[in-house]
Amino acid sequence: MGDLAWIVISSMLVSNFTLVMFLGLCPFLGVTQQVQTAFRLGIANTFVLVITAMSAWFLNRYVLGPAPFLRTIAFIVVIASAVQVVEMMIRKHYPALFRQLGIYLPLISTNCAILGLAIFQSNRGYNLIQGLAFALGAGTGLTLALSLMASIRMRTELSTVPSLMRGMGVVLVIASFLSMAFMGFAGLGAS
Amino acid sequence: MSTSTVADHRRLLRRQRRPHGGVGNPGKLPRVFQGYDASDRRIGVAVLAAEPGFTEMVSLIFGFDPESGRLLGMKVLEQKDTPGLGDKIQKDSSFVNQFARAVAPLKGVKRRTGSDPGDVDVISGATISSRAVVRIINNAVARWRPLLVAYHGGGTTP
Amino acid sequence: MTAMGAAPVPVIGDAPQVVSVQRGVALPRRPEPPLFGDFMRGIWKENPVLVQMLGMCPTMAITNNVINSLAMGLATMFVLLGSEFIVSLFRHRIPTEVRIASYILVTATFVTMVDLSLEALTPGVHRALGAFIALIVVNCLVLGRQESFAAKQPVHRAVMDALGTGLGFTLGLSIMGAIREVLGNGTFLGVQVMPAAWEPWVIMVLPPGGFLTLGIVLLTLSAFREMRAQRAAVRPGRRIA
Numbered sequence: 067m068g069d070l071a072w073i074v075i076s077s078m079l080v081s082n083f084t085l086v087m088f089l090g091l092c093p094f095l096g097v098t099q100q101v102q103t104a105f106r107l108g109i110a111n112t113f114v115l116v117i118t119a120m121s122a123w124f125l126n127r128y129v130l131g132p133a134p135f136l137r138t139i140a141f142i143v144v145i146a147s148a149v150q151v152v153e154m155m156i157r158k159h160y161p162a163l164f165r166q167l168g169i170y171l172p173l174i175s176t177n178c179a180i181l182g183l184a185i186f187q188s189n190r191g192y193n194l195i196q197g198l199a200f201a202l203g204a205g206t207g208l209t210l211a212l213s214l215m216a217s218i219r220m221r222t223e224l225s226t227v228p229s230l231m232r233g234m235g236v237v238l239v240i241a242s243f244l245s246m247a248f249m250g251f252a253g254l255g256a257s
Numbered sequence: 258m259s260t261s262t263v264a265d266h267r268r269l270l271r272r273q274r275r276p277h278g279g280v281g282n283p284g285k286l287p288r289v290f291q292g293y294d295a296s297d298r299r300i301g302v303a304v305l306a307a308e309p310g311f312t313e314m315v316s317l318i319f320g321f322d323p324e325s326g327r328l329l330g331m332k333v334l335e336q337k338d339t340p341g342l343g344d345k346i347q348k349d350s351s352f353v354n355q356f357a358r359a360v361a362p363l364k365g366v367k368r369r370t371g372s373d374p375g376d377v378d379v380i381s382g383a384t385i386s387s388r389a390v391v392r393i394i395n396n397a398v399a400r401w402r403p404l405l406v407a408y409h410g411g412g413t414t415p
Numbered sequence: 416m417t418a419m420g421a422a423p424v425p426v427i428g429d430a431p432q433v434v435s436v437q438r439g440v441a442l443p444r445r446p447e448p449p450l451f452g453d454f455m456r457g458i459w460k461e462n463p464v465l466v467q468m469l470g471m472c473p474t475m476a477i478t479n480n481v482i483n484s485l486a487m488g489l490a491t492m493f494v495l496l497g498s499e500f501i502v503s504l505f506r507h508r509i510p511t512e513v514r515i516a517s518y519i520l521v522t523a524t525f526v527t528m529v530d531l532s533l534e535a536l537t538p539g540v541h542r543a544l545g546a547f548i549a550l551i552v553v554n555c556l557v558l559g560r561q562e563s564f565a566a567k568q569p570v571h572r573a574v575m576d577a578l579g580t581g582l583g584f585t586l587g588l589s590i591m592g593a594i595r596e597v598l599g600n601g602t603f604l605g606v607q608v609m610p611a612a613w614e615p616w617v618i619m620v621l622p623p624g625g626f627l628t629l630g631i632v633l634l635t636l637s638a639f640r641e642m643r644a645q646r647a648a649v650r651p652g653r654r655i656a
Binding site (some may be wrong): 085086087088089090091092095135136138139142143177178180185186189230231234235236237238239241242243245246249 | 520550626
């Protein structure tokens, strides 16, 4: 399988960022009560991921050469600024979307998935195209996981859940089943 | 004088070249390592290779003799396959040791009969991981063997 | 401070403070000393993993075995200590507009220190924890403690809170790690504890096992809480501070 194709399939399905790599769990467990909100949050995350991939590549190649230990700090500064810019853009151009996402937008900056993507990309030494493919695959996988969890949660709202399990208990069990389902993708790409 | 030192320092910084590739992967040229024994004779070449396995990439290093195509050994460096099953490609010594006698091109089989020197026992329950190892080694040998044989002119003396 | 709607009750102790009401019964409570209270609160009552549900990403990712859990817990505790100390020290000098950014920068500095130290001192653990050490920076737990506690409290209280929360985090992670390692590997701290004939439940050390273990731990805890509440309701007035 081609290099780029494997990167996309791997980050989207085989090593799904949320269900296998355990990144981005705060929105996954916290913000998945409505499918619409979850889907839009996933799209916003994907956008920020793509920007982060480009910035991380740029930082790695041109800025961090003499001081690799500043990597974490540099990444977090760039991510926080990128999220700020995205928030301002959404507020100006899509006010309805901004109202819907509400408080969750600033939460993207503390989303482990964004920083995690930057770190994985640096460790694996991806170039710009590979990094972008990685970000797109990861964002799509994230959106997929968020939407799946939201749709299942909306159904459990209408079902009888034992009182002890209500809330986090049933969400975690659902997440474990989703994760098991995604284990079925293992081996994809190992032709 | 202090001013000239500062100016010199600045000039030095401007002339310094950034390392190619930055923090991530300095230098993308693939490399192999030639092995010599105590009397400085070439015994084989060590090759690093990595390809997708069951979950993440499987990266391994193996040694082989380019002229005969015989493998000298194999070691899996990194894998994230299922603990207890897929990770046997790294931890099961009987699987790893059989690569010391094998001859490329390899073929994964259920039970080795000894007739074909390229046969390699796959681990039952970890077929995909075992086949990944076989595939990685075959691809790497196919890629490097013609280059190495041509480089050494087809002879065996250093 | 009186609880709403409760008749004044003769109390044992100094100040007539009714702090909590349980199912219509007012329970008197002696005010606990602030430092010790800060410490113990982080360990059990507001345990970050089991109660507050903060810092989920490392909780499920690296709790495959007890060693990794302990290492991650202690690393987070060190970062908490350092960053809460600095934030509390400079709490009057940080302008409100840039406070989140400065908290994150302080945290990132300590995380870099921990990352490099672990890489130098225990490379095996560093490799096992991988990228999650750097992800302590965006751990909601650290930011949350800084924002809600260290920015408002003096230095000594912030340090005790950091110690308590860090130890509570380590405790929560270790419980998860112990369950997953014993069931998924048959070992504890690398030592075989299950009988040799026992087939390990591999799923427990895989990603689904992480979600499942936390779900079952939370379920058990809420079951205990329910039982305690029911017992307290059946026998009112029995609990004295």
